[in-house]
Amino acid sequence: xDKFTYQSPTKIHFGEGQIAEIANDIPKDKKILVxxxxxxxxxxxxxxxxxxxxxxxxxxxxxxxxxxxxxxxLMQAVAKVKAExxxxxxxxxxxxxxxxxxxxxxxxxxxxxxxxxxxxxxAPVITALPIGxxxxxxxxxxxxxxxxxxxxxxxxxxxxxxxxxxxxxxxDPQTTLSLSPRQVSNGVVDAFxxxxxxxxxxxxxxxxxxxxAEGLLLTLIEEGPKALATPNxxxxxxxxxxxxxxxxxxxxxxxxxxxxxxxxxGHELTGNYAIDHAxxxxxxxxxxxxxxxxxxxxxxxxxxxxxxxxxxGTADERIDAAIAxxxxxxxxxxxxxxxxxxxxxxxxxxxxxxxxxxxGMTALGEHGKLTIADSRKILETAL
Amino acid sequence: xDKFTYQSPTKIHFGEGQIAEIANDIPKDKKILVxxxxxxxxxxxxxxxxxxxxxxxxxxxxxxxxxxxxxxxLMQAVAKVKAExxxxxxxxxxxxxxxxxxxxxxxxxxxxxxxxxxxxxxAPVITALPIGxxxxxxxxxxxxxxxxxxxxxxxxxxxxxxxxxxxxxxxDPQTTLSLSPRQVSNGVVDAFxxxxxxxxxxxxxxxxxxxxAEGLLLTLIEEGPKALATPNxxxxxxxxxxxxxxxxxxxxxxxxxxxxxxxxxGHELTGNYAIDHAxxxxxxxxxxxxxxxxxxxxxxxxxxxxxxxxxxGTADERIDAAIAxxxxxxxxxxxxxxxxxxxxxxxxxxxxxxxxxxxGMTALGEHGKLTIADSRKILETAL
Numbered sequence: 073x074d075k076f077t078y079q080s081p082t083k084i085h086f087g088e089g090q091i092a093e094i095a096n097d098i099p100k101d102k103k104i105l106v107x108x109x110x111x112x113x114x115x116x117x118x119x120x121x122x123x124x125x126x127x128x129x130x131x132x133x134x135x136x137x138x139x140x141x142x143x144x145x146l147m148q149a150v151a152k153v154k155a156e157x158x159x160x161x162x163x164x165x166x167x168x169x170x171x172x173x174x175x176x177x178x179x180x181x182x183x184x185x186x187x188x189x190x191x192x193x194x195a196p197v198i199t200a201l202p203i204g205x206x207x208x209x210x211x212x213x214x215x216x217x218x219x220x221x222x223x224x225x226x227x228x229x230x231x232x233x234x235x236x237x238x239x240x241x242x243x244d245p246q247t248t249l250s251l252s253p254r255q256v257s258n259g260v261v262d263a264f265x266x267x268x269x270x271x272x273x274x275x276x277x278x279x280x281x282x283x284x285a286e287g288l289l290l291t292l293i294e295e296g297p298k299a300l301a302t303p304n305x306x307x308x309x310x311x312x313x314x315x316x317x318x319x320x321x322x323x324x325x326x327x328x329x330x331x332x333x334x335x336x337x338g339h340e341l342t343g344n345y346a347i348d349h350a351x352x353x354x355x356x357x358x359x360x361x362x363x364x365x366x367x368x369x370x371x372x373x374x375x376x377x378x379x380x381x382x383x384x385g386t387a388d389e390r391i392d393a394a395i396a397x398x399x400x401x402x403x404x405x406x407x408x409x410x411x412x413x414x415x416x417x418x419x420x421x422x423x424x425x426x427x428x429x430x431x432g433m434t435a436l437g438e439h440g441k442l443t444i445a446d447s448r449k450i451l452e453t454a455l
Numbered sequence: 456x457d458k459f460t461y462q463s464p465t466k467i468h469f470g471e472g473q474i475a476e477i478a479n480d481i482p483k484d485k486k487i488l489v490x491x492x493x494x495x496x497x498x499x500x501x502x503x504x505x506x507x508x509x510x511x512x513x514x515x516x517x518x519x520x521x522x523x524x525x526x527x528x529l530m531q532a533v534a535k536v537k538a539e540x541x542x543x544x545x546x547x548x549x550x551x552x553x554x555x556x557x558x559x560x561x562x563x564x565x566x567x568x569x570x571x572x573x574x575x576x577x578a579p580v581i582t583a584l585p586i587g588x589x590x591x592x593x594x595x596x597x598x599x600x601x602x603x604x605x606x607x608x609x610x611x612x613x614x615x616x617x618x619x620x621x622x623x624x625x626x627d628p629q630t631t632l633s634l635s636p637r638q639v640s641n642g643v644v645d646a647f648x649x650x651x652x653x654x655x656x657x658x659x660x661x662x663x664x665x666x667x668a669e670g671l672l673l674t675l676i677e678e679g680p681k682a683l684a685t686p687n688x689x690x691x692x693x694x695x696x697x698x699x700x701x702x703x704x705x706x707x708x709x710x711x712x713x714x715x716x717x718x719x720x721g722h723e724l725t726g727n728y729a730i731d732h733a734x735x736x737x738x739x740x741x742x743x744x745x746x747x748x749x750x751x752x753x754x755x756x757x758x759x760x761x762x763x764x765x766x767x768g769t770a771d772e773r774i775d776a777a778i779a780x781x782x783x784x785x786x787x788x789x790x791x792x793x794x795x796x797x798x799x800x801x802x803x804x805x806x807x808x809x810x811x812x813x814x815g816m817t818a819l820g821e822h823g824k825l826t827i828a829d830s831r832k833i834l835e836t837a838l
Contacts, residue, residue, distance in 0.1 A: 073470075073690070073693055073694075073697075074470065075468075075469060075470020075471060075472070075473060076467075076468075076469050076470060077466065077467065077468050077469070077473075077476070078466070078467045078469070079464070079465070079466040079467065080463060080464075081462070081463075081464040082462070083460065083461070083462040084459075084460065084461045084462065085458075085459075085460050086458060086459050086460070086461070086709070086710065087456075087457065087458020087459060087710070088458060089458070090458060090460075093460070277690045277693075277694065278694070278697075279670075279673075279674040279677065279678065279694045279698075280670060280671065280674055280694060280697045280698055280701055282670075283666075283667075283669070283670025283671070283673060283674060284666075284667055284670055286666070286670070287662075287663060287665075287666025287667055287669070287670055288663065288666070290662075290666060291662040291663055291666060294662065295662065307456070307660045310456055310660075311456075311660065311661070311662045311663060314456075314663045314710075315662075315663055318663055326469070327469065327470070327697075
């Protein structure tokens with residue numbers, strides 16, 4: 073395994089009733105802006121729990137952060153933060169709200185000419201407001217990492233900084249019971265693909281990271297379908313919630329090569345056709361596995377054996393079986409597994425390829441060797 | 456799974472050459488006391504690397520912390536810290552040095568009448584000096600947790616506080632190449648039993664924790680014997696080092712029952728007969744598995760299947776096979792697996808039982824239901 077530096081300082085409060093812990097983890101002298109999305113927290117009891125926990129604190133709220141949080145919306149929050157002097161941000165929602173709050177935290181302190189530079193030019197984040205979060209949709213892992221994806225029109229752009237890692241994260245599986253089946257599916261698939269993008273490369277004899285990644289994949293395959301079949305099973309929700317956090321807090325990715333090709337191509341599907349993030353991943357990943365089966369052979373065979381118990385046949389037969397099982401899992405989770413499933417066809421590939429080129433995605437993969445032609449092959453395989 | 460709060464803020468620098476990072480992680484204005492053990496760091500190059508990294512810092516050293524760090528020795532360091540005004544402690548060594556440094560950090564700031572109260576009366580730690588560490592012996596997990604075990608005569612006493620978690624930990628597997636085979640064995644077995652004590656209880660449907668624990672067990676079983684057979688294989692050392700940290704940083708233990716019976720009985724073997732800590736664990740654990748096979752049945756069967764691939768036979772047959780495989784692994788690691796192996800016999804059991812009673816160890820196990828009579832049965836089984 074390669075050398076690495078790792079730190080995950082976020083304090084996690086996991087389980088029923090933990091929202092009350094907010095009161096202990098935000099200093100009393102802070103002026104808090106509670107940031108949320110479309111208002112579902114107003115109907116599922118989460119807002120009331122947050123408000124109760126913040127009793128006695130000086131706080132206000134900003135609603136309306138969208139899925140794929142929009143730059144212009146977030147900049148409205150930045151204006152409010154600056155005008156009214158908020159100095160602690162509490163994100164209440166899913167990954168989009170947490171990602172959006174991270175950008176607000178950085179942008180409110182940005183001293184360059186335009187906060188857009190944080191996303192567009194990867195301008196360094198020197199200071200940021202402290203953040204806490206109450207997670208209501210397990211999926212992105214944003215609750216304990218320093219990454220954020222923000223959209224502006226058709227562009228989905230990333231920035232990351234340890235300064236925007238939440239100081240605390242409340243993970244109460246109860247809050248996920250009101251999610252729609254589609255949100256549950258998307259969350260499970262998102263966490264699954266996060267794990268795969270840190271796992272499915274080439275072996276570097278990082279045995280703990282491999283075992284941990286396989287443990288998350290096994291858990292998501294086991295629990296994901298149950299969350300759809302028995303939506304009130306809180307133990308299932310708890311396992312999914314904890315898996316999603318572990319999938320992208322950095323731990324399984326330390327010291328190993330990573331390949332975020334599926335995400336990069338997926339982002340263009342969301343940007344151009346407004347397809348849910350996770351549903352782009354379930355379309356692209358099987359095609360990546362197919363097209364990159366040679367460079368990923370050793371890990372694909374290991375995945376086949378350890379995750380699906382496939383131990384017979386040639387390497388290619390095992391890989392075929394593993395891809396088929398992956399697709400079967402996605403179908404069980406009721407997400408699309410081809411471009412045809414979302415009514416896209418060969419004519420749309422040029423649009424996606426143009427976007428990839430525009431965003432500089434011309435050297436993808438764990439070796440940085442996947443060209444635009446390879447991405448085209450992946451999209452054609454995904455037809 | 457149960458509700459929990461988890462935080463592991465230690466920044467980890469893992470890999471060759473990472474000792475140099477000390478210079479970036481200790482504020483320049485600190486007066487540093489470097490604390491180490493018997494001086495092996497003077498012969499394996501670690502001391503030189505630390506000294507080079509501390510060039511330009513204001514620092515001094517305190518040598519002589521023993522395995523099973525002794526209270527009186529540590530109090531000498533406390534006197535030096537207070538007399539000379541050190542305000543940062545850098546532990547360089549194995550778990551004993553790190554544990555000892557944690558006590559020094561707490562004792563130097565203790566405002567009660569006698570720092571012994573921290574250990575003997577679990578007096579709360581209100582403040583502590585900041586600590587960093589350079590780990591040279593992977594075993595105890597002390598490098599990222601808040602626990603410490605200190606000895607005074609025959610008593611081994613524990614204290615814990617988040618305030619003594621190291622702010623950073625340097626894990627360079629190269630530093631472990633000079634360990635003796637006995638130290639390597641002890642470290643692997645210690646990490647293995649730490650994992651077992653958080654895993655081998657009863658199921659609470661905590662799938663991620665179970666899979667992570669099993670991943671560590673599988674890795675230690677695979678890599679431990681290799682570290683003895685091919686002692687210069689740095690990749691093997693890296694996997695062991697990372698396993699040992701993950702085994703006791705708290706992650707696999709969140710939200711699940713734990714059973715530290717093996718450690719509690721083992722401590723009396725060390726206290727009374729000066730047997731290496733890990734070698735007490737390899738004696739006691741198989742007997743605990745045997746005596747507690749009914750209450751631990753479900754997890755023992757799961758362990759048999761997932762760690763050793765034992766999938767046939769009755770539950771009792773599988774458990775017998777799993778215990779036999781565990782003993783075989785310990786023998787491969789060249790550690791004792793019975794009291795006879797360390798030349799103790801039936802006549803010694805009373806001594807150990809008396810110590811357990813004296814230390815209040817009268818309600819052990821994940822249910823708190825193991826009586827002194829049960830501990831006697833465990834020791835008799837270990838004969």
